[in-house]
Amino acid sequence: MNTNYIVENLKKEIDNFTLEIKAEKVGYVLEVFDGIAKVSGLGDIKSSEMVTFRGGEIGVALNLEEDTVGVIILDDFTKIKEKDEVKTTGRILEVSVGDAIIGRVVNALGLPIDGKGAIKTDKTYPIEKVAPGVITRLFVDQPVATGIKVIDAIIPIGRGQRELIIGDRQTGKTAIAVDTILNQRGQNMICIYVSIGQKDSKLRKIQTRLEKGGAMAYTVIVSAGSSEPAPLLYIAPYTGVSIAEYFMDQGKDVLIIYDDLSKHAVAYREISLLLRRPPGREAYPGDVFYLHSRLLERACRKNKEYGGGSITALPIVETQAGDVTAYIPTNVISITDGQIFLETDLFYKGIRPAVNVGLSVSRVGSNAQIKAMKKVAGTLKLDLAQYRELEAFSQFGSDLDNTTKQQLERGKRAVEVLKQPQYSPMAVERQVTVLYALVKGYMDDIPVDKIKEFEEGLINYTENNAKKFYKEIIETNMWTDTGEAELKKIIEEFKSSFS
Amino acid sequence: MNTLSNNNIARAIYLVLKEKTHTELQDINKKVVKFLVRRRLLSKAGDILKRLDKIINQESENIVVKVLSARKLKEESKKKLIFFLKERYKMKEVILTETIDEKLLGGIRVEINDEIIDLTVKNKIKKLQKHLTRKI
Helix, strand or coil, X not given: CCHHHHHHHHXXXXXXXXXXXXEEEEEEEEEEECCEEEEEECCCCCCCEEEEECCCCEEEEEEECCCEEEEEECCCHHHCCCCCXXXXXXXXXXXXXXXXXXXXXXXXXXXXXXXXXXXXXXXXXXXXXXXXXXXXXXXXXXXXXXXXXXXXXXXXXXXXXXXXXXECCCCCHHHHHHHHHHCCCCCCEEEEEEEECCCHHHHHHHHHHHHXXXXXXXXEEEEECCCCCHHHHHHHHHHHHHHHHHHHCCCCEEEEEEECHHHHHHHHHHHXXXXXCCECHHHCECCHHHHHHHHHCXXXXXXXXXXXXXEEXXXXXXXXXXXXXXXXXXXXXXXCCEEEEECHXXXXXXXXXXXXXXXXEECXXXXXXXXXXXXHHHXXXXXXXXXXXXXXXXXHHHHXXXXXXXXXXXXXXXXXXXXXXXXXXXXHXXXXXXXXXXXXXXXXXXXXXHXXXXXXXXXXXXXXXXXXXXXXXXXXXXXXXXXXXXXXHHHHHHHHHCC | CCCCXXXXXXXXXXXXXXXXXXXXXXXXXXXXXXXXXXXXXXXXXXXXXXXXXXXXXXXXXXXEEEEEECCCCCHHHHHHHHHHHHHHHCCCEEEEEEEECHHHXXXXXXEECCEEEECCXXXXXXXXXXXXXXXX
């Protein structure tokens, strides 16, 4: 490269440079602390408007008072000094979106943090948007296959649904989310994992796991780690859902996981208290319900005329000592279309995933379940409910009549079948086969400790032999009489060879 | 808790002082000071006066403009500037305060309340620098 070339290029660039003359609204920093700045002036600023500080740092105006504006700072606030100039931009905060973002790890502002270079996109989406209206929506009737037996069978999730995953620490909440992402391979789904206030080591582990499972090919990770200031934690889920909306607007189905919203609420509480907004219950501000409702309302399924995409949201909330009546859990439970409730006791009993089937519900998912699954799951739900009722009596063992004993035995086997190790999602046709064998009583005389072995063998055997049944489930989502007869025969064959 | 904002107090003082004769004014001024002492607002007097100044200017359709330039402005350009500002802000009178700052290199910077029109060479160079060093 010679000097002439550089000079010529510079000349060209300078010729192209045009300066726009405009009157700018400015303010001055009065005080700055903990990611918050109080700014004077900025007369006609709008709420949620983006502002820029002298060093190019970005902020968002949250509190508009008579003389001052409360701004949250989304960059390093240590460089901002008193009396620094602050300019309005007339825009609300935006995040760059595009197909190139898939497979990347970005921060709460949508900038890459995985060291793989810049993300080339030409579009931006505002991070705050009003949720799609009634006219544009369609009811939930397509399933999201999580690959987890207990969820797909008993608490099914549909595309466009919002299903809360709730439980104490260390009960496998993130595991369910990660398994669900892993199972979306080939399911025509884009996944977004929003990590809010998590340890960076945990995120790295999840990222490695997803890469190993080939899931990063359809996944975006939005991360606001626990070391980052509260304003970034506060905007991270909105950034995630804006990226999701970009894909939904292209008619794609998106799954978004917010891990977790309790930390999000805590970050918002921190900001609110620093902005001197009055504290309410548990010191959360009055609008903490709106904080989550406006986020989760953006999950939806659009009808054909409006593009036909969907956003399924799986928010995670951590409880303290199983208390679901705390402020944030009750709020999010009431916003979502159901919850998956995980319990510590079950977890340590070895029932993993530790889903409490009695307290977990899915309010809209049953419409989305495939026919075959609906058929086997109906009886399974009943079996489990009866088992729970009778469990207390099981201590009296010998005094029970035969029917009760049988129900207890069936329940034990159902619990055993619904156990599933982490990172091993199961295809829906396999799930149907196993559950069919269970509810039709083929497992009743197998010892409980042999159930897992039986299940594994059965899947391998039926997959190779009951091809017709499998084909019917994959193609039509239901079996026919001939398929069922074939399956029955194969199960019996396998059972006789199983010792 | 004090529910009166400085702005409210300034506006109240303005309304009391409005259209009063010279002798009346003296009396009122004393009362205002007494009020501030009674309400323990004397420490905020500076801010209240600043706001009162702003309100008086606004009500009498005056506009205070701060002009920063590298060199002293020529009378002709000053006139032009005043004419332009009167038109833009629909005000009767423009009160110019001039400051010379050689660091601006050239051009002028006009500050009106929280609005800034920056036409200095320094600003242009800064923008050009941003343009040339932007990421493509």
